[in-house]
Amino acid sequence: MTRVPSNSPSAPAHRPLPKAELHLHIEGTLEPGLAFALAERNGVTLPYATEDDLRRAYSFSDLQSFLNLYYALMAVLRTEDDFADLADAYLARAKEQGVRHAEIFFDPQAHTARGVPIGTVVRGLSRALDAAEENHGITTRLIMCFLRDESADSALETFEAARPYLDRITAVGLDSAEVGHPPSKFREVYELARQAGLKCVAHAGEEGPAAYVWEALDLLGVDRIDHGVRCLEDERLVARLVADRVPLTVCPLSNVRLRVVDDLADHPLPAMLDAGLLVTVNSDDPAYFGGYADDNFTAVRDALGLDEETLRTLARNSFLASFLDEETRAAYLKELDTF
């Protein structure tokens, strides 16, 4: 039997603020050590000799160059145990980073396309998530994403395949290659999701234009926008997002690694806060982008000179923007206020 490496979370030197993480792809938490252990357990050969060789491939020129590696490495995820181990490793790290609540994306089509049934994915993730409060003191939700560079029919088929598991799923989302795949393509499946009582989110305005954020709001009726940094290019859109208190789940280290911004010091986060937007800070795909939730908080503090009060606003926003029930939200906000 292969031993899966024990979690060796890198705890921040300080006591991290309590926070919710709302933009986190579970497949993007696959650390090189776990990737090699799962490859051995499942008899999968990776095209890298060592973990360091793999790490050297983590140099991206844009979203697509990252997605190519992200989807290729998923070949090691095959069984319920693999998905449970992946999620449990994330939760152990998240705890060290002050994460009290995590709303976790997964990409079913990336697995069903390789012959892994959606039930295997959901059952494996659910096993770790169901034990998360007891094992890590973290509450969780699951968000099922559609791959926007696949067809609208494929999204509809995926939604139908997920029907038996909808009691485990809080929301639907939209991710993968953005440009050329506008939200309008997915109107029908979002309508079905809403009818089934699910919340709706969508990546928009990461690489794609502000017009995609409008579409996500007006055609998909989303409750949150993932990324959304390009909203600043459209004053009217900013006014709409502010007026409707639509949360934006921003991912600063991701934006630097995927060249959405040139440098963290140029990140629009302060401008977004100044505009009155309900902004949160998240890690996106932390195994690939150099940091988990609190690492993103620390990075923006240092690069953008954010003070303690602003960091507390970001942490507060994360609970306000979450899909938590009101009682649990209030308890977390109180915990933050007295921290």
Ligand SMILES: Nc1ncnc2[nH]cnc12
């Ligand atoms: N940053 C990102 N944008 C779009 N799709 C993704 N899938 C995983 N990470 C993503």
Ligand SMILES: [Zn+2]
């Ligand atoms: Zn993302």
